[in-house]
Amino acid sequence: MFIIISLMKYYKKCLLLAVLVPVLSGQLLAQNPLIRNMYSADPSARVLGNRVYIYPSHDILAAPGKGRVGWFCMEDYHVFSSDNLTDWTDHGVIVSQNKVPWVKPDSYSMWAPDCIYRNGKYYFYFPSTPKDTVTYGRNFAIGVAIAAKPEGPYIPQSTPIKGVHGIDPNVFIDKDGQAYLYWSAGNIYGAKLKDNMLELASEPVILKELPAKGLKEGPYLFERNGIYYLTFPHVEGKIERLEYSIADNPLGPFKMTGVIMDESPTGCWTNHHSVIAFKNQWYLFYHDRDYSPDFDKARSIRADSLFFNADGTIQKVIRTFRGIGVTNATANIQMDRYSAKSGDAAIDFIDTTNKFIGWKTILDKPNAWIQYNTVDFGKNAAKSVNIRAVSTTGATLVIRTKDASGPVLAEVMIPKGSDWSTVKKSIAAVQPGIKNLVLQLKSEGKVEVDWISFK
Known part of the structure; x- marks a missing residue:
């Protein structure tokens, strides 16, 4: 069964394919x-x-x-x-x-x-x-x-x-x-x-x-x-x-x-x-x-x-949004399910009338950042990144690996507008393997991000 949550009440018809919930033949990406x-x-x-x-x-x-x-x-x-x-x-x-x-x-x-x-x-x-x-x-x-x-x-x-x-x-x-x-x-x-x-x-x-x-x-x-x-x-x-x-x-x-x-x-x-x-x-x-x-x-x-201690007692488990498992770099990476973030980065529902559509990351102060760990870039070097975002002011995002001061993969300009769009940008060479990703706001302005994905 192919499950599609339609946003036609909220977004233009031409954007529908960009907001599909990732559920194909009963498969959930989570x-x-x-x-x-x-x-x-x-x-x-x-x-x-x-x-x-x-x-x-x-x-x-x-x-x-x-x-x-x-x-x-x-x-x-x-x-x-x-x-x-x-x-x-x-x-x-x-x-x-x-x-x-x-x-x-x-x-x-x-x-x-x-x-x-x-x-x-x-x-x-x-x-x-x-x-x-x-x-x-x-x-x-x-x-x-x-x-x-x-x-x-x-x-x-x-x-x-x-x-x-x-x-x-x-x-x-x-x-x-x-x-x-x-x-x-x-x-x-x-x-x-x-x-x-x-x-x-x-x-x-x-x-x-x-x-x-x-x-x-x-x-x-x-x-x-x-x-x-x-x-x-x-x-x-x-x-x-x-x-x-x-x-x-x-x-x-x-x-x-x-x-x-x-x-x-x-x-x-x-x-x-x-x-x-x-x-x-x-x-x-x-x-x-x-x-x-x-x-x-x-x-x-x-x-x-x-995790267990040496004596068999259990270490207290701390709740995370990132959870478990390794995320493929070619998947839609939901940065809002973060591993860490700056205090001025915020998370909210994309649509409060249909919360199953998921969340978005909100960055509205220069250098605000959010980090998502354990992303698998596989065996072949990624060449580009797609970011689904919206910015009513226009904004520039920086994508890094490792942490908020790590190597820069790309700077991506999100154009000014009121509709969600997907922006594609070539990236610097990234070595295959498991990486941590950081998304950071470089400029003044405000940007909301749904997901990022590498190709």
Whole structure:
């Protein structure tokens, strides 16, 4: 499917091709947030083969007769995958609320899921509201859908897992082959799973060694070097931060150890996450409210690198816009997803009526700059640069490598005008390989930049 977000209401028809959202055949080109054509939250990332698959929940905006207005509203699940952590493919909807036999119709409560591989099958775990409250109770239940491929199609089981009442399922398979299910319902619970991955093999236990006060939810357990890390969002103040405890057993006892990520500076009161190792690097996947700064029930998934200390403790992860992955120099490089910037460089939405179009960089003071790291110029030397920009005053931009005082690749004059345009300019020779890029305003005036790209 070729998805085009039309700006014909806002720009001249001849400029339409320059403002295509980069989504071709389900492919998304992304930094943070990772998914840039819809709201997404609660990312469960899994390494399956040579790709990373993300199973998030899918926020939509509630409306009268469609969910509870002002609250979380979710009706289905997508799955996304990538082999380079930069180009993400949307494989489409894998489970919908009204196609699951036990789920209450139109309940819009398809909350945080998880997925895991075992014995040639993929097991997708998800919570929702049951329609049979006599059998399953009035609280959330957790069901399973099964597929032969990580992207589906998934076939939901006719009933949820017996004896499990809660949300935020997480599944872990230990080195001895024993599978465990974790979930939250006021407390965080854990239990062994039978080999069929559909039934509990032990009675649920409350993991009591966690903080006694404040909301705890969203458990995610992983193992590294014999240490079992139970990670979870916890509200100590007003909004959630990501914390963790450690043990030498998948069911504890656990010892509270530290904070993985502080509370969101945007005020998004939830966070929900997963932790994976891919190609010798660890990553934290999480969410914030990038596309919905005024409403934190419409969230977007993100990822940043995660590092361990020598003793196995986790270094606190700092949120970035740049995120993860290497960006090809020939792609449209979104400088607004920056690695660093001067204090007088600003970021804003291109169009506040359609935020999925993305952001722009605003430079309006001489020497204001923005930096974007880890750009791959490949094996062949680039010869030119394209910049999509607009300047009502006219302005001159300098493109550098390395940092704000690094070698100059080009000076580009952005003509005076009120419409977005793409300006092409030859560049000085740039050696192949990975570079950091800096865009700097040289002149007086004001310029807004959508993206830059090298050819």
